[in-house]
Amino acid sequence: MIRPVLAGGRAPAATAAILLVGGTLGGSFSTSGAAASAALVLVSGAAMTWALASARDGGGRQGRAAFRLAFGAFWAGAGFLSGSVRIACPAAVASATHSELPASVKWVQLQSAGIEHWVERVRATPGVTFTTAAGAYAAQVAEHALGLLIAGIRNFNQYARAWSWDPQDGGQLAGSTVAVIGAGGIGRALIKRLEPHDVKILAVTRSGRDGTIPVERIGEIWGQADHFVLCAPATDETRHLIGAPELWVMKPHTWIVNIARGSLIDTEALVNALSTRIIGGAALDVTDPEPLPNGHPLWASPHALITPHVANTESTMARDLADRVQENVRRYAAGEELLAPVDLGAGY
Numbered sequence: 001m002i003r004p005v006l007a008g009g010r011a012p013a014a015t016a017a018i019l020l021v022g023g024t025l026g027g028s029f030s031t032s033g034a035a036a037s038a039a040l041v042l043v044s045g046a047a048m049t050w051a052l053a054s055a056r057d058g059g060g061r062q063g064r065a066a067f068r069l070a071f072g073a074f075w076a077g078a079g080f081l082s083g084s085v086r087i088a089c090p091a092a093v094a095s096a097t098h099s100e101l102p103a104s105v106k107w108v109q110l111q112s113a114g115i116e117h118w119v120e121r122v123r124a125t126p127g128v129t130f131t132t133a134a135g136a137y138a139a140q141v142a143e144h145a146l147g148l149l150i151a152g153i154r155n156f157n158q159y160a161r162a163w164s165w166d167p168q169d170g171g172q173l174a175g176s177t178v179a180v181i182g183a184g185g186i187g188r189a190l191i192k193r194l195e196p197h198d199v200k201i202l203a204v205t206r207s208g209r210d211g212t213i214p215v216e217r218i219g220e221i222w223g224q225a226d227h228f229v230l231c232a233p234a235t236d237e238t239r240h241l242i243g244a245p246e247l248w249v250m251k252p253h254t255w256i257v258n259i260a261r262g263s264l265i266d267t268e269a270l271v272n273a274l275s276t277r278i279i280g281g282a283a284l285d286v287t288d289p290e291p292l293p294n295g296h297p298l299w300a301s302p303h304a305l306i307t308p309h310v311a312n313t314e315s316t317m318a319r320d321l322a323d324r325v326q327e328n329v330r331r332y333a334a335g336e337e338l339l340a341p342v343d344l345g346a347g348y
Contacts, residue, residue, distance in 0.1 A: 107338070109328060111321060113137065113186075114261060115342055116234050122342050130342040134233075135185025136324040137312045142189035144311035145229050145259045148283035149173065152255040153227070157281065157305040171253055171280070174198040179225035181241070182232030182260065183212055190229060204232075206346070223249040227257070234261035235347030244269040253280040259311045262288030267298070274303045285311045 105128060110118060113134040122130045151157060153171040178194055179202040180187045191201055202221050208214025213221065215237075221228075228250075232238050242256065243266035256279065258265055267288050273279050281303040290309065298304045328338050342348070 107131065107332060109133075109325060110342075113340075113348075114234055115348055116261070118342075119344065119347075122344060129338065131328060131338045132340045132342060132348070133321060133324055134340040134348065136320045136340075137317060138185035138189040140313065140316050140320070141186045141259050141311040142193055144285060144307070145186070145190050145231070145257050146193050148257045148259070148285065148305060148307070149178070149227060149229060149255060152257070152281045152283045152305055157283070158302055161302060176200070176226040177202060177224065179204065179221045179228045181218070181228060181230050184231065184233075186259070187229075187231040190231065222246045223251070226251060226253065227255045229257040230260045230264050232260055232264060233348035234263050237347070239263050240266040240269075242266065242270070244272070247273040247278055250279050252277065255280050256282045257284075258282070259285045262286040262290050271297045271301070274298075274301045277303070279303075281305065283307075285309055 107129045108125075108131070110130060110132045113132050113136070115122065115130075115132060118130065150173055153173050153176075155168050155170040158168065159166075174197055177200040180190055180194075181204045183191065183203040183205045187203065187205075191203060194201055202225055203212040204215060204218055204221065205212040206215050208217075218241075228242070230241070232241065238261075241264045247269055256265070256270075262284070265282075265284075265288065270282055274282060275297070282298075283305040284298070285307045286309055287298065287306070292298060292306065292308075298306060324339065330336075331338050
């Protein structure tokens with residue numbers, strides 16, 4: 001039994017069932033006793049606070065009942081303090097030993113879709129179910145990916161840098177072949193948005209089911225597609241998925257869009273490909289390294305379009321995370337399978 005001290009309220013006499021980990025790196029979080037006892041879970045970061053409140057308030061009687069059943073107490077890696085709960089940064093929680101988790105914690109909901117920072121933590125706690133936010137942010141990230149793709153093909157990257165009237169011959173999305181690498185939640189949402197644009201879609205997945213191309217045959221697409229959108233998770237197998245050999249066989253007008261993880265592209269090889277015009281360009285919401293340092297060659301390249309990891313915006317992330325939390329809490333309370341359980345074998 002864990003009895004934390006809440007600011008302005010009494011500690012709830014309940015047992016922890018779920019731990020939610022957000023994205024705040026350190027700091028502290030204070031809340032009123034009323035709000036805390038309503039949610040009954042540690043949240044790190046405003047997005048998680050908003051998510052829990054929205055799920056609680058918008059879930060009706062069934063949603064509130066699920067919260068009362070599922071959430072039992074606050075927990076933080078740094079312990080409980082009077083007046084505030086100190087937030088443990090995700091990296092610290094990830095490296096914590098299993099004995100530091102309350103034995104009653106059965107489920108950990110991660111705020112992110114990727115698990116690269118959590119692999120060792122998950123492996124060290126086999127008795128705890130971990131779920132990710134995979135697919136929760138699919139709509140907004142797919143929208144961003146489509147925007148980057150069109151912007152690159154239509155030379156928006158160069159026009160945005162121009163200081164004079166300089167029309168150029170641009171490409172067209174319609175009639176092209178687009179390879180979507182990774183057809184999970186984001187990939188499927190992107191394919192749905194691409195379909196009205198009269199494109200041929202090549203979807204690559206691990207399994208090759210449902211008419212997709214299995215990853216074992218991915219070598220066939222590098223010279224076949226006009227453009228590529230990376231939606232795959234960061235794993236050992238996907239590191240530098242695109243490197244010099246893959247870039248060399250791509251078409252000279254090819255645009256690569258990466259809204260997944262920076263490690264999927266060999267950055268040095270990409271810089272060389274852009275400077276020698278082997279490909280048309282690259283639109284990157286994620287980079288390796290990240291943040292991309294000031295003065296990096298990609299910033300100066302007229303054939304690169306970079307957004308600072310904003311495909312998943314903070315305001316909409318909170319909303320979408322609330323929907324995922326609410327649904328998984330309902331499933332947890334009903335004894336149903338949770339959405340997006342971590343699969344260590346697959347790496348996500």
